[in-house]
Amino acid sequence: MTLRKWPLIWAIMMISIVIAGCSSCSGRMPGSKAGAFSIESSYIQESGEHLSINAEYPVLKGFPGADQLNAEIREKVEAAATEVRNAALELEGREGFVASLNSNYQYFHNKNLASLWMNWDNYTGGAHGLYWMDSYTFNTDTDEIYTFPGLFLEGADGAEYVTNKILEEITGGDYYFETAADKVIGYENDYPFFINGEELIVYFQLYELAPYVAGMQSFSFSVDELESFLKPEIAIAMEGKDPPSDSTPRPINASSRVSSRLRPICI
Structure with missing residues (x-):
């Protein structure tokens, strides 16, 4: 298991992310035929004296559950944009x-x-901005959206194994909140996560486990470490696959007041 903490590096700049898939079918393919998984980008871009919105979000295609996921993602984008529009009015x-x-x-x-x-x-105002993540892991054949426990074989105690490893790491750290272990336990083995090549990453939002200056906390588990716990279709898809290029999550803040970039540091 590898702990990653993503501290802030201040820079007033925009970062554009080049996203590459891990196989020939995983790139962005405008106009791809039904039945072929693809992702295209859509945008909300607005600007004003006190407003800047540059929201890129995915539009999924090529599997039956795509519309449902697209609607959920779009709803989150619209809600986030509305919050910022309202904040802009307050900053006039x-x-x-x-x-x-x-x-x-x-x-x-x-x-x-x-x-x-x-x-x-x-x-939206104050001393600094905020950053966070959302993630979705799903089966393009069955439309199953995986929960964290759903990644593992029934009775294999894979989720419990991950919890114990995270708790061990927290116990040995000196910058976690005193309530960090309780926060982890409160998830009841059902964590936010994503799969990136041969790694399964469990992550926690700002302030959940540690102060703002410590950044978001994430815990990475290799497919080799978890292979005996994972469902075969999950392990097979992960094995021997490199992550997408430039694949580290890097939320950005492009306000004129404060700006941030995150880089992972493995320890």
Whole structure:
């Protein structure tokens, strides 16, 4: 297991992410035929004196459950944009302050397994912005959207194994909140996660386990470590596959007030 913490590196800049799939069928394929999994980008882009929205989000195609996922993602994008628009109204008359929203996404796809994660960043006022993640892992043949326990063989205690490893790491850390272990236990083995090549990554949002300056906390498990626990179709799709290029989640904040970039540090 590898712990990643994503600290802030301040820079006033925009970062564009080049997203590459892991096989010939996983790239962005405009106009791809029904039955062939593909992802295309859609955007909400708005600007004003106190407003900046640059939200890229995925539109999934080629499997029966795509419409349902697209609707859920679009709803989240619209809600995030509405929050920032409202914040921009509150910032009127405050020179130099801009309410902002930025998002991008990345994904892994091999065989019938697809894992998609969205990186979000906003600034609505105050000392600094916030960033967070959403993720979806699903089977393009069966339309199953995997929960974390659903990745593992029944009775294999894979989710429990992951929980114990995370708790061990937290116990040995010196920057976690005193309530961090309780927060982990409170998830009841059902964590937010995504699959990136041969790695299964469990992540926690800002402030869940550690202070803002420590960044989001994530815990990475290799397919080799989890192979005896994973369902065969999950392990087979993960084995021997590199992650997409430039695949580290990197939420960005492009407000004129404050800006951030995240880089993982493996320890």
